[in-house]
Amino acid sequence: MATIETTNIAGLRVYGQQQVDYTLEGVEHRDFAAAVAFASIQRAVAIEVMTGAVADAVRMRERKLTDLGQVLAYVAEAGAKFTSKSKVDDTVATSGLAEAKDILTQYGLTGAAGYISISGSNGKVKNGEVSKLQTDVQYAADREDNQLQQDLVALQGYFAKRDQSYSLAAKLVKKVNASLSAGIRNIQ
Secondary structure (H helix, E strand, C coil): CCCEEEEEECCEEEEEECCCCEEECCEEEECHHHHHHHHHHHHHHHHHHHHHHHHHHHHHHHHHHHHHHHHHHHHHHHHHCCCCCCCCCCEEEEHHHHHHHHHHHHCCCHHHHCCCEEECCEEEEEHHHHHHHHHHHHHHHHHHHHHHHHHHHHHHHHHHHHHHHHHHHHHHHHHHHHHHHHHHHHHC
């Protein structure tokens, strides 16, 4: 711990802080400010790594939302082909539904994909199941959107912590330099 002690220099009594050495990451003889600055930079670098991981998750969620939006468009197109006179067991086939089934299967939404049957290169859906399919896909999109919002808030927090760590390190280095400059001026 640093203490204030008097030191005799050529007959003068000088008051100041006694230097204490800190060991950080195997490097000995660091003063407190340098140790804290180094630790702040290390923290900022660690947060930078986390920021990249969360940013990747955000990009993946955005891609999934785009794909689910495309599925909703295909389902809406199929639903529009039914008339008010269509029976519950009437079916409609479009190539978009086949792609929708592939997308839903890709994201593990097998329940929703189960409403679509494949006939050649087209996908088919029954009139009575098109609204269930649309509800399931909309629910998955809403859930993904909520997760995306949480990831964006986390990402914003990481950016703030990273910037705070770099700022603290810069301030400490600036103070150490100012103290050293003042000490040199006083000696001259």
